[in-house]
Amino acid sequence: MKAETLQAICDRVVASGGPGEEIEAVAMWSRDTEVRAYEAAVESFTSAESAGVGVRVVRDGRVGFAWAGTFEESAVREALADARDNARFSSPDPLAGVAAPDHVEPVALTLHDPRLEEFATSDKVRLAIELEAAVRGADRRIVGVESVDYSDQLALSAVASTAGIRASSTETTCALSAYVLASDGTETTTGFGFSVGRHPGELDVRTTAADAAKRAVRMLGARPARSERLTVVLDPWVTAQFLGLVASVFSADAVLKGRSLFAGRIGESVASPLVTLIDDPTDPQMWGATATDGEGLATRPVTMIDAGVASGFLYDSYTARALGAASTGSAVRYGFTSTPAPGPQAVRLQPGAASAEEIWAQVGDGVVIQEVSGLHSGVNPVSGDFSTGAEGIRLRGGEPAEAVREVTIASTLQRMLADVVAVGADVERFPMDASGVSLAIADVSLSGGGE
Amino acid sequence: MTDLIDPDTLQRVLSAALGTGADWAEVFAEDRRSTGAVLDDGKVEEMTSGRDRGAGIRVVVGDSTGFAHTADLSERGLLETARIAADAARGANGEGRVVALDRREVPSQRISIVPDEVDKARKVELLLAADRVARGHDGAISQVMARYSDGRRRIQIANSDGLLTSDDQVRTTFSVSCVATGDTGMQTGRESVGHTIGFELFDRYDVEELARAAAGRAVTKLRARPAPSGQMTVVIGSGGGGVMFHEACGHxxxxxxxxxxASVFAGRIGEQVASPLVTLVDDGTMGGEWGCFAVDDEGHAAQRNVLIENGILVDYMWDGLRARKEGRRSSGNGRRQSYQHLPMVRMTNTYLLGGTSRPDDIVADTDSGVYIAHLGGGQVNTATGDFVFGMTEAYLIEGGRITEPLREGNLIGNGPAVLRNIDAVGDDFAMGPPGTCGKDGQGVPVGDGVPTLRVHGLTIGGTAA
Incomplete structure (x- = not known):
């Protein structure tokens, strides 16, 4: 499959547009491989191609959308017909429409590495089995694995519209992941490790295994702590998840619809001066890197918080029109089955100068949070209420002390941003829309049933 | 219903998948259609529809599974996919064999009104009514979002044991989410319903009532105080959701x-793992509920499985792969998100059977604690047993009375400990709102339910002392 083929499918859909009708078509195709290793053999091997189109039609200010999970011509025609029919039922909105070209040139990004396609199937299997062996051998207290996977993807996408948008992309990604079990004979703990890249040569079996083992083993003997307010140091993995939530509040869609804590606060202080929060899909090192967004406009770096001051929102073309701004190339689609909406793609904090250990020393008395749970059930980005399950390592005198589990940490997003006391230099990348660093936040409520 | 793939083709594809001696092969075909509409900011922003069809082919050799899928349901496309799946499960070495299929149908859930045959304008009217009523409910309501969606999923499963079966699943759901704005900032309230039925969902539920409930929940929370922190006694109300059990022991x-x-419950069959008040059931046959079906995604008939009876662990939940390994039958819990996914063990409708206590007595008998009227989602680490779940509508209990509303947050506990610490179960069982359970990147619809119950030993993740 070639990106030109996808572009041609989009072009054909768009060419059938009639007078007074705007049409936008996206086409996506991917080839995925996943190898799961267990007890030195292949537990499962998945090899598959998926394809689909999404068609958006705007007529008289009414929007209709339809999708089909195939490139079959009759199904694509049916999707267009359905999108037209669907448009009859939505509310008229004079601002509705597809994105118009804004003549911002996309940056040249190389997200495709041909070495992935040349990598033999047998080598993929070997990597997964090697990783399982490395994990099991990393520490005598590793007693099992929940899952050890090698996965890769070649993904192509294209978009075109009657407004003259045409864009396509080809990218490769691959990852190793390990979820492991450690035991001291009385209780079991878990840990994970990742390695991601554009081609398998960038994957690191040893570090993935060591990370997974370390995270599991250091939780052995963990106990609930007693409730108190203290400084937490989010490890890079937890920070990345936290940043994704914060960035979602900078979506112009949330601003437009009165759901953003930061609406009307541009130019005001919303965070500690240590916080500079950026969404930058033009950075090829980021997992979410892309030269064009879900509407085919060039992506660009957007600074959401500049040294503590709210400085910008993430716009797609619709919210830009509605709020009198320009699109920031932040239209996100979750595959061909969804319409675009503004959101974060590649969020990061401007890193500080300190290592994790230096931050621990600075904090002195606190807790390093290595995992959180229930982000979807305990964090409300509209009210800002933040409460998650947590596990980690207590810091005493700046040194790692006992492990802590079955506790929660709670505050509000507003207070957490204001209470940032240190930003680490230890950038880590994950297969998600944000990267992370160690992040110290003061005055967080730790809640637990410990003595 | 008409076959997605004709049985003769299926036999040839299965024979090809078995190739030179694989142990087992399966074709799972799926045709899925969905319609949805979203109202936000006073407008029906868009109406959408989608269609997806394809087949996933599994080939098992020893302990190794090869899997491939295709959107091309022609015999050529299926044979090519079977070859890829067979290659992926390398190691087979023996004789090929011919598969004979034996049709075994289980009646699908009955649908009164097929959503596809309902005018789209009627679906839009429901959204507009919810918006109007929610906004009119209280001046503090500043934003309303409402969603309607329906989906029809036809599946067909054939395997090398000779099984040939199918199911036709229709699900309809509606939700309203409101934002209330006051001096204390913004708060949200949500209400949702969903069943494995057609458009008759709206004979059972009045969207205007749902809108009022969602709006009321948001407005109430404007005067909510920060939730407490630390361990407290918790009373969970009937119908607010059984997600606690889904997380505490379901997974x-x-x-x-x-x-x-990777489970704290491994090796504990026959042991007392919960309070004697606890009888927990997972039931895929529960008529019309969100997590029900006629056959699971491996073709096994849905079952009602008692997992814990009077506190004693009776059985685990099984899919075909794990059941074959143990030489037993699947419990009808093999599910997958779509034809593009491998099936695994999943819950259906998981619920705690009702007890004998009167709900009012349970509250009156609680000197201080937290009453949770509505639960949010949750998450569990099955290896440690630590789990969380959210509270989206909760109140303090003071002197045996429900008093001040609390802000949102998570609760955390350890499954085996929490199950032992249930000391009252009410006689007012009710199912909760529809849920989507995520596991290993796949989401499937699940239901849950509880009567009013009281539990000790949960830690509330609030900010107040």
């Missing part, structure tokens, strides 16, 4: 996790 009773030693 831990899935045989795939048990098999890998």
């Amino acid at each position: 831990g009773l899935e045989a795939d996790l048990v098999d890998k030693g």
Whole structure:
């Protein structure tokens, strides 16, 4: 499959547009491989191609959308017909429409590495089995694995519209992941490790295994702590998840619809001066890197918080029109089955100068949070209420002390941003829309049933 | 219903998948259609529809599974996919064999009104009514979002044991989310309903009532105080959701996790793992509920499975793969998100049977604690047993009375400990709102339910002392 083929499918859909009708078509195709290793053999091997189109039609200010999970011509025609029919039922909105070209040139990004396609199937299997062996051998207290996977993807996408948008992309990604079990004979703990890249040569079996083992083993003997307010140091993995939530509040869609804590606060202080929060899909090192967004406009770096001051929102073309701004190339689609909406793609904090250990020393008395749970059930980005399950390592005198589990940490997003006391230099990348660093936040409520 | 793939083709594809001696092969075909509409900011922003069809082919050799899928349901496309799946499960070495299929149908859930045959304008009217009523409910309501969606999923499963079966699943759901704005900032309230039925959902539920409930929940929370922190006694109200059990032990009773030693409940069959008041059931046959079906995604008929009876662990939940390994039958818990996914052990409708206490007495008998009227989602680490779940509508209990509303947050506990610490179960069982359960990147619809119950030993994740 070639990106030109996808572009041609989009072009054909768009060419059938009639007078007074705007049409936008996206086409996506991917080839995925996943190898799961267990007890030195292949537990499962998945090899598959998926394809689909999404068609958006705007007529008289009414929007209709339809999708089909195939490139079959009759199904694509049916999707267009359905999108037209669907448009009859939505509310008229004079601002509705597809994105118009804004003549911002996309940056040249190389997200495709041909070495992935040349990598033999047998080598993929070997990597997964090697990783399982490395994990099991990393520490005598590793007693099992929940899952050890090698996965890769070649993904192509294209978009075109009657407004003259045409864009396509080809990218490769691959990852190793390990979820492991450690035991001291009385209780079991878990840990994970990742390695991601554009081609398998960038994957690191040893570090993935060591990370997974370390995270599991250091939780052995963990106990609930007693409730108190203290400084937490989010490890890079937890920070990345936290940043994704914060960035979602900078979506112009949330601003437009009165759901953003930061609406009307541009130019005001919303965070500690240590916080500079950026969404930058033009950075090829980021997992979410892309030269064009879900509407085919060039992506660009957007600074959401500049040294503590709210400085910008993430716009797609619709919210830009509605709020009198320009699109920031932040239209996100979750595959061909969804319409675009503004959101974060590649969020990061401007890193500080300190290592994790230096931050621990600075904090002195606190807790390093290595995992959180229930982000979807305990964090409300509209009210800002933040409460998650947590596990980690207590810091005493700046040194790692006992492990802590079955506790929660709670505050509000507003207070957490204001209470940032240190930003680490230890950038880590994950297969998600944000990267992370160690992040110290003061005055967080730790809640637990410990003595 | 008409076959997605004709049985003769299926036989040839299965024979090809078995190739030179694989142990087992399966074709799972799926045709899925969905319609949805979203109202936000006073406008029906868009109406959408989608269609997806394809087949996933599994080939098992020893302990190794090869899997491939295709959107091309022609015999050529299926044979090519079977070859890829067979290649992926390398190691087979023996004689090929011919598969004979034996049709075994289980009646699908009955649908009165097929959503596809309902005018789209009627679906839009429901959204507009919810918006109007929610906004009119209280001046503090500043934003309303409402969603309607329906989906029809036809599946067909054939395997090398000779099984040939199918199901036709229709699900309809509606939700309203409101934002209330006051001096204390913004708060949200949500209400949702969903069943494995057609458009008759709206004979059972009045969207205007749902809108009022969602709006009321948001407005109430404007005067909510920060939730307490630390361990407290918790009373969970009937109908607010059984997600606590889904997380506290449901996932831990899935045989795939048990098999890998990743569950605190491994090796504990026959033991007292919960208070004698606890009888927990997972029931895929529960008529019309969100997590029900006629056959699971491996073709096994849905079952009602008692997992814990009077506190004693009776059985785990099983899919075909893990059941074959143990030489037993699947419990009808093999599910997958779509034809593009491998099935695994999943819950259906998981619920705690009702007890004998009067709900009012349970509250009156609680000197101080937290009353949770509505639960949010949750998450569990099955290996440690630590789990969380959210409270989206909760109140303080003071002197045996429900008093001040509390802000949102998570609660955390350890499954085996929490199950032992249930000391009252009410006689007012009710199912909760529809849920989507995520596991290993796949989402499937699940239901849950509880009567009013009281539990000790949960830690509330608030900010107040």
